[in-house]
Amino acid sequence: MTAEQAPCPPGAVCALTFLCSVVVLPLLQGRLTLLRDSRTDGSFLVHHxxxxxxxxxxxVCFVALLQSFSHYSIVAQKLGVSLTAAKERGQLVFLEGLKSCLDLVFGEEEEQPGQPSPLLFLSGSPSDLRALFDFVRVSLSAPGSEACAGPVLLLDDLSVLLGLGASPVALLDFIHYCRALVCCQLKGNVVVLVHSREDSEDEENELVVNSLCHHSDLILWAEGLATGFCKDVHGQLKIIQRVSLQQAGEQDLVQIYQYKIQDRNVTFFARGLSAAVL
Incomplete structure (x- = not known):
């Protein structure tokens, strides 16, 4: 914990401690982790x-489709991490999707020989995400970085690709190949954020979400409170350990925490144990 972070209240767990306990096993073995949100914004999970x-x-190969590099950099700085320094030493490969989309649409993309735009599907077949996969493969397979642990693909968020015209089948194929490359071949991790709504009429998005839930090893599902807004409890996080993927017939392990987002941290606590309630 840094000097800038306030200590957790009694009965609460700070974000760093929480992630260590949840992610340490996937970090060693290679997992597909799904970050899902509904009725709330789960992007705080991406930052942490x-x-x-x-x-x-x-x-880390970070395919950022939702915000600019400066946005992620400012938040990371609050969490004690410099994205600029990570890029300079080769530990972080950052794809700024917003800028790439605009450059490609308006013809300002500066492609190097043999390296097409990762978002080439915008000007071609919506079912072809091969260029994006090649970007991930080259980024995580390239030597010369100072990283000493398994590689990670972080994608924020997959729903944007659907909005840009990619087909659900193409997205699921893309995740399948990324999982085979990163988790199986490189012994790393894949972390994907998707937005969902249980009452949504977007059948394509719900098809992608449900399929990813079925194939994920770990699901972190951030949900808004059913009772509405509360200044001391911002939502609840459902943690689903997919035990059934490794052990047929076993039930998945489900834990539910509530959380409060602070300026430089997030605190998690059991339902009903918020400091405001106690």
């Missing part, structure tokens, strides 16, 4: 996973 893996010495 990013800082967690960089602290752990992992080589």
């Amino acid at each position: 996973f990013l800082s967690f893996y960089l602290r752990a010495g992992c080589k």
Whole structure:
């Protein structure tokens, strides 16, 4: 804990401690982790996973489709991690999706020979995400970084690719190949954020979400409170350990915590044990 972070209240667990306990097994063995949110914004999980893996010495390929590099950099700075320094030493490969989309649409993309834009599907077949996969493969397979742990693919968020015209089948194929490369071949991790709504009429998005839930080893599902807004409890996080993937007939392990997002941290606590309630 840094000097800038306030101590956790009694009965609560700070984000760093929480992620260490949840992610340490996937970090060693290679897992597909799904970050899912509904009725709330689960992007805080992306920021903490990013800082967690960089602290752990992992080589990270961050496909950022939702925000700019400066946004992620400012948040990471609050968490005690410099994304600029990580990029300079080769530990972080950052794809700024917003800028790449605009450059490609307006013809300002500067492609190097043999290296097409990772988002080439915008000007071609919506079912072809091969260029994006090649970007991930080259980024995580390239030598020369100082990373000392398994590589990580972090994607924020997959729902954006659907909005850009990619087909659900293409997205699921992309994740399948990324999992085979990163988790199986390179012994690393894949972490994906998707947005979902149980009452959504977007059938394609729900198809992708449900399919990813079925194939993920670990699901962190951030949900808004059913009772509405509360200044002391911002939502609940359902943790689903997919035991059934490794042991047929076994039930998945489910834990539910509530959380409060602070400026430089997130605290997790059992339901009903918020400091405001006690």
